[in-house]
Amino acid sequence: MINFLIKLGSIDRKIIFLLIALSVLIPLLYPNLIELPIKVDKNTEIVFNSISELKSGDKVLLSFAYGASTKPEVHPMAIALLKHLFAKDIKVFIVSLWPESPIMANQAIKEIVDTKLFNLTEGIDYALFDYKTGGFIVIKGIAENFREVYKQDHNGTLIEDLVIMNNVYSVSDFNFVFDFSAGVPGNAEWVQYACDPKKIPLSSGCTSIMVTDAIPYVESGQLRGILAGMPGAAEYEKMVYDFLVEELNTNSNLNNDSLLTKGKAFSRMSAQSVAHLLMVIFIILGNLSYYFSRKKN
Amino acid sequence: MFIKRQLAIVVMISMGFLALAGQFINSESLREFTDKDAPQWYMIIAGFTAFLGCLNLLQLHTTNVIRKQKNWQYSIFTLLGFLLMIFFGFIYNGSPADLGPHLKNEYSAFYWMYNYVYLPLSSTMFALLAFFVASASYRAFRIRNFEATLLLISGVLLMLGRVPIGALIPWWTVIVIYISILFALFASKIKNKKVFFFSYLGVNIFIIVLGFFLNWNINSPDFLSIPLIQEWIMAVPATAGSRAIMIGIALGVVAQSFRIITGRERSILGD
Amino acid sequence: MKRININKDFILFFGLPVFLILIYFINPSQLFVTGNETSFIAIFISCLTFEFFIRKAKSGENFYMRPIPAMQAMEEAVGRATEMGSSVLFVPGISGLDEIDTISGVIILGHVAGMVAEYEADLHVPCCVPIVMEAAKESCKEAYLKKGRPDLYNDSKIHYVTDDQFAYAAGVNGIMLREKPAAVFYQGKFYAESLLLAETGSSVGAIQIAGTGSSSQIPFFVTACDYVLIGEEFYAASAYLSGSPEMIGSIKGQDYVKLLCIIFIGLVVLLSFFNFVNITQLDISSFFKINIIN
Numbered sequence: 001m002i003n004f005l006i007k008l009g010s011i012d013r014k015i016i017f018l019l020i021a022l023s024v025l026i027p028l029l030y031p032n033l034i035e036l037p038i039k040v041d042k043n044t045e046i047v048f049n050s051i052s053e054l055k056s057g058d059k060v061l062l063s064f065a066y067g068a069s070t071k072p073e074v075h076p077m078a079i080a081l082l083k084h085l086f087a088k089d090i091k092v093f094i095v096s097l098w099p100e101s102p103i104m105a106n107q108a109i110k111e112i113v114d115t116k117l118f119n120l121t122e123g124i125d126y127a128l129f130d131y132k133t134g135g136f137i138v139i140k141g142i143a144e145n146f147r148e149v150y151k152q153d154h155n156g157t158l159i160e161d162l163v164i165m166n167n168v169y170s171v172s173d174f175n176f177v178f179d180f181s182a183g184v185p186g187n188a189e190w191v192q193y194a195c196d197p198k199k200i201p202l203s204s205g206c207t208s209i210m211v212t213d214a215i216p217y218v219e220s221g222q223l224r225g226i227l228a229g230m231p232g233a234a235e236y237e238k239m240v241y242d243f244l245v246e247e248l249n250t251n252s253n254l255n256n257d258s259l260l261t262k263g264k265a266f267s268r269m270s271a272q273s274v275a276h277l278l279m280v281i282f283i284i285l286g287n288l289s290y291y292f293s294r295k296k297n
Numbered sequence: 298m299f300i301k302r303q304l305a306i307v308v309m310i311s312m313g314f315l316a317l318a319g320q321f322i323n324s325e326s327l328r329e330f331t332d333k334d335a336p337q338w339y340m341i342i343a344g345f346t347a348f349l350g351c352l353n354l355l356q357l358h359t360t361n362v363i364r365k366q367k368n369w370q371y372s373i374f375t376l377l378g379f380l381l382m383i384f385f386g387f388i389y390n391g392s393p394a395d396l397g398p399h400l401k402n403e404y405s406a407f408y409w410m411y412n413y414v415y416l417p418l419s420s421t422m423f424a425l426l427a428f429f430v431a432s433a434s435y436r437a438f439r440i441r442n443f444e445a446t447l448l449l450i451s452g453v454l455l456m457l458g459r460v461p462i463g464a465l466i467p468w469w470t471v472i473v474i475y476i477s478i479l480f481a482l483f484a485s486k487i488k489n490k491k492v493f494f495f496s497y498l499g500v501n502i503f504i505i506v507l508g509f510f511l512n513w514n515i516n517s518p519d520f521l522s523i524p525l526i527q528e529w530i531m532a533v534p535a536t537a538g539s540r541a542i543m544i545g546i547a548l549g550v551v552a553q554s555f556r557i558i559t560g561r562e563r564s565i566l567g568d
Numbered sequence: 569m570k571r572i573n574i575n576k577d578f579i580l581f582f583g584l585p586v587f588l589i590l591i592y593f594i595n596p597s598q599l600f601v602t603g604n605e606t607s608f609i610a611i612f613i614s615c616l617t618f619e620f621f622i623r624k625a626k627s628g629e630n631f632y633m634r635p636i637p638a639m640q641a642m643e644e645a646v647g648r649a650t651e652m653g654s655s656v657l658f659v660p661g662i663s664g665l666d667e668i669d670t671i672s673g674v675i676i677l678g679h680v681a682g683m684v685a686e687y688e689a690d691l692h693v694p695c696c697v698p699i700v701m702e703a704a705k706e707s708c709k710e711a712y713l714k715k716g717r718p719d720l721y722n723d724s725k726i727h728y729v730t731d732d733q734f735a736y737a738a739g740v741n742g743i744m745l746r747e748k749p750a751a752v753f754y755q756g757k758f759y760a761e762s763l764l765l766a767e768t769g770s771s772v773g774a775i776q777i778a779g780t781g782s783s784s785q786i787p788f789f790v791t792a793c794d795y796v797l798i799g800e801e802f803y804a805a806s807a808y809l810s811g812s813p814e815m816i817g818s819i820k821g822q823d824y825v826k827l828l829c830i831i832f833i834g835l836v837v838l839l840s841f842f843n844f845v846n847i848t849q850l851d852i853s854s855f856f857k858i859n860i861i862n
Contacts, residue, residue: 013771016435017428024427036461039524068416069423069734069760102401103411137336154401183759208459209760213784215536216543231459273462275427280453282435287449290439321592321608323601343664343699350698350728357727368746422734423760429767436770437791542783542799544829549800550668550781551611552822555618556807557671561814564675564806565703 002292009289016282023278027271034270043218044235046225047203050176051081052243056089058175059168061142063190064108067100070182070207076233076265077205078108078180080240086118087244089253091164092126093174095150097138097185102131102154117244117258127164128154135185136193143171143194172198179204187214191222205232230265230272237263306560313558354379385410440481450478451530458527468517469505471526476501581620585612613828618821625817633816638777638795639808645751645775646683654750655690656680659740659765661756661780662696662733665703668803669781673756674703675806676779680753681711685720693726694743696736701728737761741768754778754793755802758785766792779805 027034066074085092096102105128129150132138141149146169152158159165171194179187187204195202201224208229217223227236241262248256319331358372385407390396392405399405438449457463480497487493519525556562592600592608649656660673684691695701705726712721729739752769762785769776770792778789779797789796797805807815842848
């Protein structure tokens with residue numbers, strides 16, 4: 001037994017990779033195999049409550065700053081947030097800070113439209129603006145003068161002709177800013193160059209890796225909570241789903257003959273749980289092997 | 298020589314001071330320069346160097362193929378991929394939109410390549426991280442010394458706390474974890490194996506029975522909930538460490554920038 | 569040994585700062601941006617501190633620099649590559665020259681290229697950004713020239729791979745798996761691809777030395793690499809490697825500025841406590857606001 005444990009310490013990486021692959025693949029293929037209740041994190045709750053405090057007609061600026069590689073983590077947050085915002089009849093303005101982000105934004109809006117949950121009109125309920133190069137310079141520009149940065153929306157409609165852009169001139173004219181980021185520019189730039197100087201509430205949804213960088217801003221209140229990676233997305237999806245279920249028959253912004261779905265991150269949490277548990281088991285076995293091999297030597 | 302050395306240093310110093318002055322001097326034209334013109338100049342230069350990069354790529358891989366150098370077969374794939382995307386980006390449209398905006402149009406060949414080739418490849422590379430994290434943790438998270446033990450414990454608690462399974466871990470398991478950590482730290486002090494084993498077992502049983510007595514099975518305290526421990530780790534030690542490293546890095550950036558702006562750091566120019 | 573001129577330095581380190589700060593606060597004809605006084609004073613004090621210690625170092629004073637294992641390991645790594653007849657792979661990060669991390673990385677590349685030239689090893693530098701490729705070429709060319717080995721410089725070994733983050737990681741991984749370098753340096757700005765690169769390097773048995781200013785990637789490098797330059801060690805590396813008194817003086821100055829920061833943090837904690845127990849009612853955070861948008 002002890003020799004077996006010692007041998008485990010130098011196990012081939014490919015076996016670890018195979019077991020991790022199976023631990024992720026099986027729950028993804030059979031999502032009903034393991035159904036785990038999701039406990040909502042304090043930061044996710046802060047995000048949900050901040051959005052819930054907004055009123056009908058309020059304006060929210062969404063910044064899409066992620067691409068294809070981080071789509072599985074961040075895109076479900078975007079979908080859930082858009083559902084939440086449209087259910088509350090909040091006007092949505094989408095800007096893109098990465099070259100791939102307009103595609104992500106388009107796909108997000110298309111997914112929302114395809115659910116037939118809402119009756120949305122572009123230019124009235126939401127506006128999409130194309131990618132602008134410059135990173136934090138764009139954020140600074142939006143903070144000072146939105147119309148100088150964006151002259152037209154992604155369809156080529158002039159900004160003056162957009163009904164939704166009435167009385168919107170800078171970041172101060174928004175009631176909330178939400179940033180979906182997977183790198184730079186991201187939530188730190190929004191804090192530094194726009195929302196903190198102009199005192200506009202800001203929140204963010206980002207990849208799990210970025211959370212440690214963003215957490216000082218969360219703790220200081222400069223970010224109102226944070227959606228941390230796929231677990232954050234799953235928690236937020238759950239909260240939005242429960243909200244929509246409650247509101248389905250009473251909310252005039254919702255089409256009550258549409259089907260409500262929980263979202264992709266929610267269904268992927270069982271896979272992530274099993275994978276994490278497996279990693280912990282590997283770590284314990286690795287330590288046992290290390291202990292016995294040291295003892296033997 | 299003058300252009301490569303002295304002129305380059307003069308340009309470097311003056312641009313550095315201009316950018317710094319733009320933050321403090323109340324001048325519209327200076328701010329226009331630092332906020333709009335200078336970044337645009339950089340982007341234009343970077344855009345032209347993109348041509349340089351593409352030419353370099355083409356030259357390197359074409360030479361590999363022509364001279365049939367080692368692993369020249371991979372260069373064929375590189376060249377094919379490069380030329381194909383150029384073709385779909387600049388020549389062939391495939392969508393009702395004009396050439397240019399067709400890049401975003403979902404019926405264009407370019408968009409198809411993006412959605413069905415680039416997107417899955419990119420996601421796959423990111424997904425590889427899961428495997429590498431597993432093998433790295435298996436190799437690195439060993440109880441070698443105090444710091445490594447701390448890394449191990451916080452890593453395990455965070456891994457379990459962030460996923461739904463962490464909430465399912467019962468309070469008495471967390472007690473066993475705490476007591477195991479405590480005994481692992483004092484293991485070297487207790488020479489007698491029997492004493493060690495029985496004291497470990499005894500302490501576990503005692504604390505768990507005490508827990509039942511205190512109704513922890515109905516209402517467990519925060520320090521026995523892994524998700525709440527995870528939240529505390531993120532909110533307190535992780536934030537503190539993150540802030541400290543941020544401040545250190547910021548100071549390092551200031552010092553490095555000072556050396557560059559004052560022309561002392563010239564190795565970037567090859568001096 | 570040159571002694572510090574008391575009169576000239578008194579004017580420079582006391583008279584001039586006081587004068588400039590006064591002018592900033594008086595702000596004649598609204599010459600300066602309002603709301604940035606704290607930032608101005610902070611930068612001014614930092615720069616003065618750096619300058620003071622640089623001059624002290626130039627005047628002959630020796631400053632103790634604690635040994636940084638990663639710096640000492642660089643030459644060993646290059647030596648190992650030479651012994652094994654393998655190449656040295658240098659990854660300068662995935663950002664452009666607008667990031668200070670990349671600049672630091674290219675500076676370290678210059679030093680590593682010098683070592684490689686001395687040891688007659690092979691150097692391979694795959695770049696993510698074309699402008700970095702050009703800077704890297706210049707840096708390496710000069711380094712080889714300085715060591716008197718321009719014949720060993722191979723231009724095709726410093727090349728562009730791709731701009732895309734994960735495609736670059738895939739490309740570099742491929743290079744590592746095919747060439748099996750004995751030493752790999754990761755010096756620059758990295759994001760999520762850091763662990764992909766480091767694990768692949770570990771799998772080919774290379775000695776890995778990393779350095780980055782991306783705080784979120786440091787744990788991954790610490791886990792997978794043999795040596796890591798953490799935080800400001802990375803920015804100090806170029807000064808450390810050059811060994812010149814000017815550079816070392818600036819690191820000393822950096823340490824003193826950090827000490828000032830610690831004192832300020834302590835003061836703010838104390839003031840916050842006084843606010844909490846109602847001894848004072850000072851809004852401390854208002855002192856630290858910067859007016860970025862005018």
